[in-house]
Amino acid sequence: MSTVENLKIISLDVKDLRFPTSLQSDGSDAMHTDPDYSCAYVTIKIATGLEGYGLTFTLGRGTDIVVQAINSLKPLVVGQVVSDIYKDFASFWRSITSESQLRWIGPEKGVTHLATAAIINALWDLWAKLLKKPVWQLLADLEPEQIVSCIDFRYLSNVITKDEALHLLTQGKFGKEQRMNILLEKGYPCYTTQAGWLGYSDEKIKMLAQKYLDLGFNAFKLKVGRNLKEDIKRLQLVRNIIGWDKTLMVDANQVWEVQEAIDWMKFLAPFKPLWIEEPTSPDDVLGHAQIAKALNPLGIGVATGEMCCNRVLFKQFLQADALQYCQIDSARIGGINEILAVYLMAKKLGVKVCPHAGGVGLCEMVQHLQMWDYVALSGTSEGKWVEFVDQQHEHFLHPAIVENAHYRAPRVPGYSTEIKPEAVKAYEYPNGSEWEDMFSKGIFHDPRKDK
Structure with missing residues (x-):
C-alpha cells in the first residue's frame, strides 16, 4: 500500500470549531476575561484514505482568520508525498514557514505560525498512524539522526548545533527502555489549573480545589493579577484546603509592568508559590530576567512560553536566564x-520544561511531547509537570486520561487529535447545531446577520 501515489496528500480541510466556555467563565484570567475555547481543526487525507488531524488553539474571535491562513498554505501541502516530507521534515517545515511572500506577514509568528502548527500537527498524527504508534512512541523510537532531520536549526547555532543535539539525543538512549516501562506503568505527573480561573466564585474555587485534592493532585495553579487583595484572599483560601505540603503556582497572564510584577509577588510570597507565570509581556526577555533575578531570593521562579512566538524567542529567554x-x-x-x-x-x-495545556486539544498533544522528553531526552520527571485542565476532552475520540494526577501514556496510534464527528457538526462556527440553538435563544449574537 505504501506506494508514492498512495502516500500523496489529496486534500486538506480546515474547520472553525468554538465552544462557549465564556458562559461559565471557564478559562478566564486577568487578561482574557471571556474566552470561548476554540480551534482551527485541520484534516489531511492521503490517497489511501488515511487521515491525519491537527489543530491550533484559539479563544473564539479570530479563529476564522487562522482558518484563512491555513487555506493560504494549502497549495504548499496538497500534492506532496508524505514519505518525502518525513525523510527531510526540516526542509518541508522551512518551505511552509519561509514561503517568500507569506513569510512577510510573520515571519514565524502570529497567525501564519498558528496555521503552520495546525498543519504540522496533522502531519505528525498521520505519520504516527502510518507507523501504528502513538506520537510519543514514534518520537522515542526515532534515531537521533532522524530527530535532528526534523528540526530547522537556522538561527540557533550560537546556542545549540546539530552535533550537540545528536550528542544529547544519543545520551538519552541510555536507560530508555526502563523509563518507557515506568511511563507505561505510572504515567506522567501533572498539575491542575481547574480550580484557579479568575472568574470563579470563592465557593466554586473551594469546591474544585477539594475535588482535585481528593483525586490525588499535589500541585495547583491559580490565576492572579486583577486585584491584589482578592489574590491574597484566594491564595489563602486554597492553601487552607490543600495545605502547605502541596505545590502552588500562580499565573498573571501578562498583565503587569516589570516592577509591578516584582512588587505584587512580594505580597504573594508568603503563600510559597513555586513560580509566577507570564508576569509581563511575553516578548520582554530582559523584563522577565529582571523579575527572575528579583524573585530568586524569595524562592519564586519565573515560568513562561505559552505565548512565545518561535524558537528564537525561546532561545533568548533561555540564554538570559529569564525563565526557570x-x-x-x-x-x-x-x-x-x-x-x-x-x-x-x-x-x-539545564532548564525544566513544564508544558502549557488546557485549551482545546492541548492536553491531548503535550502529553506526547513531555513523555518523549522523559523517555528519550531529559530522562527525568522530577520537579516537572504537564498542566491539566478538565475541559472539552469529551469531544475527542481518544481523550487524555488522567488518573491519580498522572497522564496515562496514550496507546492508540496518532497524536490524540481526532475530534468526534458529532462534536464537529455541533460546534462548527457559525453553522453548527449548538451555535444555531444559542443564536436563536439570544445567548450569542449571530454574526451572519452583520453581512
Missing part, C-alpha cells in the same frame, strides 16, 4: 518540529 520553567505550547509555535528544538536547548542549558 520553560512552557512549550503544542499549537503556538510551529508544531512538533520547532518544539523539539526548544526541548533540546532547555536540556543543554
Whole structure:
C-alpha cells in the first residue's frame, strides 16, 4: 500500500470549531476575561484514505482568520508525498514557514505560525498512524539522526548545533527502555489549573480545589493579577484546603509592568508559590530576567512560553536566564518540529520544561511531547509537570486520561487529535447545531446577520 501515489496528500480541510466556555467563565484570567475555547481543526487525507488531524488553539474571535491562513498554505501541502516530507521534515517545515511572500506577514509568528502548527500537527498524527504508534512512541523510537532531520536549526547555532543535539539525543538512549516501562506503568505527573480561573466564585474555587485534592493532585495553579487583595484572599483560601505540603503556582497572564510584577509577588510570597507565570509581556526577555533575578531570593521562579512566538524567542529567554520553567505550547509555535528544538536547548542549558495545556486539544498533544522528553531526552520527571485542565476532552475520540494526577501514556496510534464527528457538526462556527440553538435563544449574537 505504501506506494508514492498512495502516500500523496489529496486534500486538506480546515474547520472553525468554538465552544462557549465564556458562559461559565471557564478559562478566564486577568487578561482574557471571556474566552470561548476554540480551534482551527485541520484534516489531511492521503490517497489511501488515511487521515491525519491537527489543530491550533484559539479563544473564539479570530479563529476564522487562522482558518484563512491555513487555506493560504494549502497549495504548499496538497500534492506532496508524505514519505518525502518525513525523510527531510526540516526542509518541508522551512518551505511552509519561509514561503517568500507569506513569510512577510510573520515571519514565524502570529497567525501564519498558528496555521503552520495546525498543519504540522496533522502531519505528525498521520505519520504516527502510518507507523501504528502513538506520537510519543514514534518520537522515542526515532534515531537521533532522524530527530535532528526534523528540526530547522537556522538561527540557533550560537546556542545549540546539530552535533550537540545528536550528542544529547544519543545520551538519552541510555536507560530508555526502563523509563518507557515506568511511563507505561505510572504515567506522567501533572498539575491542575481547574480550580484557579479568575472568574470563579470563592465557593466554586473551594469546591474544585477539594475535588482535585481528593483525586490525588499535589500541585495547583491559580490565576492572579486583577486585584491584589482578592489574590491574597484566594491564595489563602486554597492553601487552607490543600495545605502547605502541596505545590502552588500562580499565573498573571501578562498583565503587569516589570516592577509591578516584582512588587505584587512580594505580597504573594508568603503563600510559597513555586513560580509566577507570564508576569509581563511575553516578548520582554530582559523584563522577565529582571523579575527572575528579583524573585530568586524569595524562592519564586519565573515560568513562561505559552505565548512565545518561535524558537528564537525561546532561545533568548533561555540564554538570559529569564525563565526557570520553560512552557512549550503544542499549537503556538510551529508544531512538533520547532518544539523539539526548544526541548533540546532547555536540556543543554539545564532548564525544566513544564508544558502549557488546557485549551482545546492541548492536553491531548503535550502529553506526547513531555513523555518523549522523559523517555528519550531529559530522562527525568522530577520537579516537572504537564498542566491539566478538565475541559472539552469529551469531544475527542481518544481523550487524555488522567488518573491519580498522572497522564496515562496514550496507546492508540496518532497524536490524540481526532475530534468526534458529532462534536464537529455541533460546534462548527457559525453553522453548527449548538451555535444555531444559542443564536436563536439570544445567548450569542449571530454574526451572519452583520453581512
